Amino acid sequence: xxxxxxxxxxxxxxxxxxxxxxxxxxxxxxxxxxxxxxxxxxxxxxxxxxxxxxxxxxxxxxxxxxxxxxxxxxxxxxxxxxxxxxxxxxxxxxxxxxxxxxxxxxxxxxxxxxxxxxxxxxxxxxxxxxxxxxxxxxxxxxxxxxxxxxxxxxxxxxxxxxxxxxxxxxxxxxxxxxxxxxxxxxxxxxxxxxxxxxxxxxxxxxxxxxxxxxxxxxxx
Amino acid sequence: xxxxxxxxxxxxxxxxxxxxxxxxxxxxxxxxxxxxxxxxxxxxxxxxxxxxxxxxxxxxxxxxxxxxxxxxxxxxxxxxxxxxxxxxxxxxxxxxxxxxxxxxxxxxxxxxxxxxxxxxxxxxxxxxxxxxxxxxxxxxxxxxxxxxxxxxxxxxxxxxxxxxxxxxxxxxxxxxxxxxxxxxxxxxxxxxxxxxxxxxxxxxxxxxxxxxxxxxxxxxxxxxxxxxxxxxxx
Amino acid sequence: xxxxxxxxxxxxxxxxxxxxxxxxxxxxxxxxxxxxxxxxxxxxxxxxxxxxxxxxxxxxxxxxxxxxxxxxxxxxxxxxxxxxxxxxxxxxxxxxxxxxxxxxxxxxxxxxxxxxxxxxxxxxxxxxxxxxxxxxxxxxxxxxxxxxxxxxxxxxxxxxxxxxxxxxxxxxxxxxxxxxxxxxxxxxxxxxxxxxxxxxxxxxxxxxxxxxxxxxxxxxxxxxxxxxxxxxxxxxxxxxxxxxxxxxxxxxxxxxxxxxxxxxxxxxx
Numbered sequence: 014x015x016x017x018x019x020x021x022x023x024x025x026x027x028x029x030x031x032x033x034x035x036x037x038x039x040x041x042x043x044x045x046x047x048x049x050x051x052x053x054x055x056x057x058x059x060x061x062x063x064x065x066x067x068x069x070x071x072x073x074x075x076x077x078x079x080x081x082x083x084x085x086x087x088x089x090x091x092x093x094x095x096x097x098x099x100x101x102x103x104x105x106x107x108x109x110x111x112x113x114x115x116x117x118x119x120x121x122x123x124x125x126x127x128x129x130x131x132x133x134x135x136x137x138x139x140x141x142x143x144x145x146x147x148x149x150x151x152x153x154x155x156x157x158x159x160x161x162x163x164x165x166x167x168x169x170x171x172x173x174x175x176x177x178x179x180x181x182x183x184x185x186x187x188x189x190x191x192x193x194x195x196x197x198x199x200x201x202x203x204x205x206x207x208x209x210x211x212x213x214x215x216x217x218x219x220x221x222x223x224x225x226x227x228x229x230x231x232x233x
Numbered sequence: 234x235x236x237x238x239x240x241x242x243x244x245x246x247x248x249x250x251x252x253x254x255x256x257x258x259x260x261x262x263x264x265x266x267x268x269x270x271x272x273x274x275x276x277x278x279x280x281x282x283x284x285x286x287x288x289x290x291x292x293x294x295x296x297x298x299x300x301x302x303x304x305x306x307x308x309x310x311x312x313x314x315x316x317x318x319x320x321x322x323x324x325x326x327x328x329x330x331x332x333x334x335x336x337x338x339x340x341x342x343x344x345x346x347x348x349x350x351x352x353x354x355x356x357x358x359x360x361x362x363x364x365x366x367x368x369x370x371x372x373x374x375x376x377x378x379x380x381x382x383x384x385x386x387x388x389x390x391x392x393x394x395x396x397x398x399x400x401x402x403x404x405x406x407x408x409x410x411x412x413x414x415x416x417x418x419x420x421x422x423x424x425x426x427x428x429x430x431x432x433x434x435x436x437x438x439x440x441x442x443x444x445x446x447x448x449x450x451x452x453x454x455x456x457x458x459x460x461x462x463x464x465x466x467x
Numbered sequence: 468x469x470x471x472x473x474x475x476x477x478x479x480x481x482x483x484x485x486x487x488x489x490x491x492x493x494x495x496x497x498x499x500x501x502x503x504x505x506x507x508x509x510x511x512x513x514x515x516x517x518x519x520x521x522x523x524x525x526x527x528x529x530x531x532x533x534x535x536x537x538x539x540x541x542x543x544x545x546x547x548x549x550x551x552x553x554x555x556x557x558x559x560x561x562x563x564x565x566x567x568x569x570x571x572x573x574x575x576x577x578x579x580x581x582x583x584x585x586x587x588x589x590x591x592x593x594x595x596x597x598x599x600x601x602x603x604x605x606x607x608x609x610x611x612x613x614x615x616x617x618x619x620x621x622x623x624x625x626x627x628x629x630x631x632x633x634x635x636x637x638x639x640x641x642x643x644x645x646x647x648x649x650x651x652x653x654x655x656x657x658x659x660x661x662x663x664x665x666x667x668x669x670x671x672x673x674x675x676x677x678x679x680x681x682x683x684x685x686x687x688x689x690x691x692x693x694x695x696x697x698x699x700x701x702x703x704x705x706x707x708x709x710x711x712x713x714x715x716x717x718x719x720x721x722x723x724x725x726x727x728x729x730x731x732x733x734x735x736x
Binding site for chain 2: 103109114136142146147151153156176177214227
């Protein structure tokens, strides 16, 4: 920083050096102190308003959700060769808007990756953009009405743009009732992943491009 | 534009501006007339077309609803439909729209040609018309993209039951029937009756090429109705 | 009662003679007219003395627009009027709307069926959105084909594109509010499309949706964005946009060529 001007009105080497708004008797150090003070205090005030507001807006991105299990019926309701739709609650307290449909069947040990005695619960959320898929018994396919996605009996993609198989829900049997737990996503080899939004691939390197979220519990 | 072209433009503009008329009232009257027309159109649409049908209340458990966006997003919707390979989906969702947006935003920074007449800016005019035409075409396609379970072709009443079976059996998931259905992986079946004889259609339904599922499990009445319907499509 | 005309310190109003006062049979009528004119001038002068607005207004209203300005140039202000219509109808709709997932649909039904002129106001808001999107695209097309984004108006174009994006965002967020089937699923797909952005996508989708699943705060979040955040941004950017248009002037239609004086004509590129 330049030294104090030699003369009271700020001339050095014959050139005028008055900063804007300069007044008679002002010193540079006083000016610099108040400039720094204005910036610092203004920054603190701005942060005092802004940071809580931003934190408030971004809060939901970091909030964990609870794991809940809900009953959907006795094991006798379900078969191994066809799906039965059931309604579950994804978000409580908002009435109809918080529910979803799940297609449930008994597992078939002849299919790759399935063991006896378990249940398979498939989400109706298409893995392309989230439209509601429906199971068509005659074609043995899940069909999405939006952009042409088609899935087979295990939920794997057989046609259209969906990027991974349909999501599933964790299942268990407790007290003679089949229970549906948290959602999880699968890649094309039906390997489990923590739930992703539609349109997010999970094969190979894609799972690093679409990382795990903070809001979802780990796979059960 | 170098500084000479800039200066020249500013000079020309100054002359044309001074030869013009005052904003008030000459331009304001046109703006006011247009404002009246705009508000008139809005009110007329509101009265004639009403506030628009409110559909059923939001129901995430549905397995019958066909979601569609508002008309001005049809071009993006159709883009999601035509880009089928799963690895390219990210292109349709964020790639192309973001690219378009950046191209539009930075337009004055890469188009520095001082020429303003459309007929003397062939690249700009061509691209502009091409993008508009593409968006218009995609919007048109999106507007006519029927749901896969709402095949609505004009057929004789005798084969109508087969149309119902086709809708229930998910044929539209992989085949196109007129405007309804999806354009793949199966071929377009709008005129299949003219291409294949009846028994060939029946054989394909029982013993199809993968990945098409087999329909031999359909009860005979429905199966025959379906074959009749398909055979009538010429 | 004689109305005392205050001394007018500013120049503008003293010389203003809107039209020549006709000679009347009655002197009294002339006096009344003069007094009325002076009263108006007095009030305007009072405000002007305290705000200094007459200079700005004169510059704004009576600036010249270039030769050849035609009806294409009305598209911009038409878009602004559509926005104003949306803002006003939106304020009235907000008086009856209930932004909760359980009450939204019913409140919209209530507006449509029971509230006086509710159906009209809701219809105006809904069709106003379509009209505004159409006009903004037409305005953008006109600006593009007239080359009006080139020097010195590059910044105005950038502001305009941001306004376009904000308008489409308004359409998207407003679309959820009636909370019927179409609203719900269109929003689900839109949020998921945002989720496919690399790396930040999952968090962006959680942010928009206020959680991993559609919840109670999703609707209120969209409502707040639609009613408060974006309209403020749009209004501010419209202000910037109009300021730039006034300062730089609108372009002349590109096919017009100025008649330069002889020596400059020879220099023309």
